Amino acid sequence: MTTVARPPRSKPATKPATMAQALGRALRDSMAADPSVHVMGEDVGTLGGVFRITDGLAKEFGEDRCTDTPLAEAGILGAAVGMAMYGLRPVVEMQFDAFAYPAFEQLISHVARMRNRTRGAMPLPITVRVPYGGGIGGVEHHSDSSEAYYMATPGLTVVTPATVADAYGLLRQSIASDDPVVFLEPKRLYWTRDSWNPEAPEDVLPIGTAVVRRPGTSATLLTYGPSVPVCLEAAEAARGEGWDLEVVDLRSLVPFDDATVTESVRRTGRAVVVHESGGFGGPGGEIAARVTERCFHHLEAPVLRVAGFDIPYPPPMLERHHLPGVDRVLDAVARLQWDQ
Amino acid sequence: MTVMDQRATREGRPVPPPAWQPRTDPAPLLPDAEPHRVLGTDAAARVDPELLRRLYTEVVRGRRYNAQATALTKQGRLAVYPSTTGQEAAEVAAALVLEERDWLFPSYRDTLAAVARGLDPVQALTLLRGDWHTGYDPREHRIAPLCTPLATQLPHAVGLAHAAQLKGDDVVALAMVGDGGTSEGDFHEALNFAAVWQAPVVFLVQNNGFAISVPLAKQTAAPSLAHKAVGYGMPGRLVDGNDAAALHEVLSDAVSRAREGGGPTLIEAVTYRMDAHTNADDATRYRTEAEVEMWRAHDPVLLLERELTGRGLIDEDGIRAVRDGAEEQAAELRARMNQDPALDPMDLFGDVYAEQTPQLREQAALLRAELDAEAEGEQA
Secondary structure (H helix, E strand, O other): OOOOOOOOOOOOOOEEEEHHHHHHHHHHHHHHHOOOEEEEEOOOOOOOOOOOOOOOHHHHHOOOOEEEOOOOHHHHHHHHHHHHHOOOEEEEEOOOHHHHHHHHHHHHHHHOOHHHHOOOOOOOOOEEEEEEOOOOOOOOOOOOOOHHHHHOOOOOEEEOOOOHHHHHHHHHHHHHOOOOEEEEEEHHHOOOEEEEOOOOOOOOOOOOOOEEEEOOOOEEEEEOOOHHHHHHHHHHHHHOOOOOEEEEEOOEEEOOOHHHHHHHHHHHOOEEEEEEEEOOOOHHHHHHHHHHHHHHHHOOOOOEEEEEOOOOOOOHHHHHHHOOOHHHHHHHHHHOOOOO | OOHHHHHHHHOOOOOOOHHHOOOOOOHHHOOOOOOEOOOOOHHHHHOOHHHHHHHHHHHHHHHHHHHHHHHHHHOOOOOOOOOOOOOHHHHHHHHHOOOOOOEEEOEOOOHHHHHHOOOOHHHHOHHHHOOOOOOOOHHHHOEOOOEOOOOOHHHHHHHHHHHHHHOOOOOOEEEEEEOHHHHOHHHHHHHHHHHHHOOOEEEEEEEOOEEOOEEHHHHOOOOOOOOHHHHHOOOEEEEEOOOHHHHHHHHHHHHHHHHOOOOOEEEEEEOOOOOOOOOOOOHHHOOOHHHHHHHHOOOHHHHHHHHHHHOOOOOHHHHHHHHHHHHHHHHHHHHHHOOOOOOOHHHHHOOOOOOOOHHHHHHHHHHHHHHHHHHHHHHO
């Protein structure tokens, strides 16, 4: 019998991981930690989801816990309501942003308000995963930014990660939440890599908290999800112009972190809200109004919005003209020199 | 080799791929041509006399309850009441076939089913009085909130039944919907999910003739609503919706079948809405008195009374005792409903989220201040 010297136990190395991998890991770890967590949706089982987020879950946990459902979004979410009523924690996948629309009535009329209408007797711990936004060359109905609809519905928590660590941490928190959460996954960040350790994922701030991704002094860029990397790039580019931009990643649209946002804008005196969704009736209007109400005497310029155009999401060969890019953000920043 | 294969081989054509064959024989799923009836037929002899008396008592109470609730709308005590006068048999039978561990998924019209299941009538009427949306703990009574959007409670019933099955509990979910609700997408999706998952669900459609003013003929071109079951791969059953004994029989069969793992059933109860849609509706605009009169002769209370007296299972005194009991209950309900409910406006912010958001805390503080100012104004 030979003895093998064991190598000294070391902390597993941090390796580059994609947001898609982190989301898959969050589902797996949530299912392993809590037998009441059930993943369901179209193609989530055998195929592992069209974005492979649920890859391997059916094999590891069985088809009863990672279920390929009939193709019917209202039915999927409606069934999830009943499952949650019986004590399960369904995690529903809505394949693509615009495919979630048939489930709107279930979401708005039942999921969002069950806790309230039953005076807290029947909370619904459902997580609705919605891959959203453009920039991946998707054809019609595959690139909508639907966050304003969800934000307008009381009872729903609405979160969207922009980093690999947040993707994991926020999804774990969403599944553990006793409230329904609309978890918006920025599709075009699915394959962005970051150093991240799946065996010892870092703690991230709770839902309802915004994070300063880049500190700055000249102006604040308020943004979330797919527009966070755009704003970080814009902030780097603006340095050459003498602008030191602060980038705040909102992370959670509902509840909204007024405290972090207000603190930042009062300090910098200028703010631009950046998102892909259309500007008219979009999230930026609400955010700009909140900032103005709280920071009016600190503002050196009006709060500006850089948003997608107010058009149906364009065909993929034209989408780069619609999506707010670095230049459009920098143009807005230039307009913040209000008094000059 | 199937008939299709044999013919193909004989005619020298290639044998069709297996996917061309029907997957199940549709014949056993088809409803009978005539609605199932028990009262007034030979089949009534097999019904337990105790059950008949129970059904009669509950249906009479239900009738009186409907009348009382309708009266409460006229007195302004209820914002609205969608009556089930004429449909009491279905409401009562649905409640009685369920075990305590089973779940009922009522529509907005099915207050009576919830009450017949044992729910406090005042709690059942909370939604319609307007003091809160759901006046009871659904888990405690295993009655889902009365559902106002059409057919959206049906997928909930399927999900709950599915979850129970996954947990190994022999729980059945009974979901109620009207004829109009069968046109909704959620009806279709719920039936499809239930059949694919073989979930222990019973769908009870009360075809009461109208969706507000739209008659069944303008609602569907199906031979009957029960026929819709076949397309999903579940049995459809057609039953006389005014015959409490027939309903009890068909519903019991479906519940047993579901409990034993046999999957879902769609039941169409053919009945009639004797009152208008609600007190806000004028039924004379879309139906004739002659039609109503025809259904009056086929009244669920009358059918049971005839059966019980015909078989000597009840006499005049018995009937009077049942009616007096129903009267007593109505009087109690009236007295309780005439008291103003105690409301705390601050409850508005209580259960929107598990934890109040900072935004809701601010709004709650605003309302608190308004209420305090109001109270001060009243004192001054």
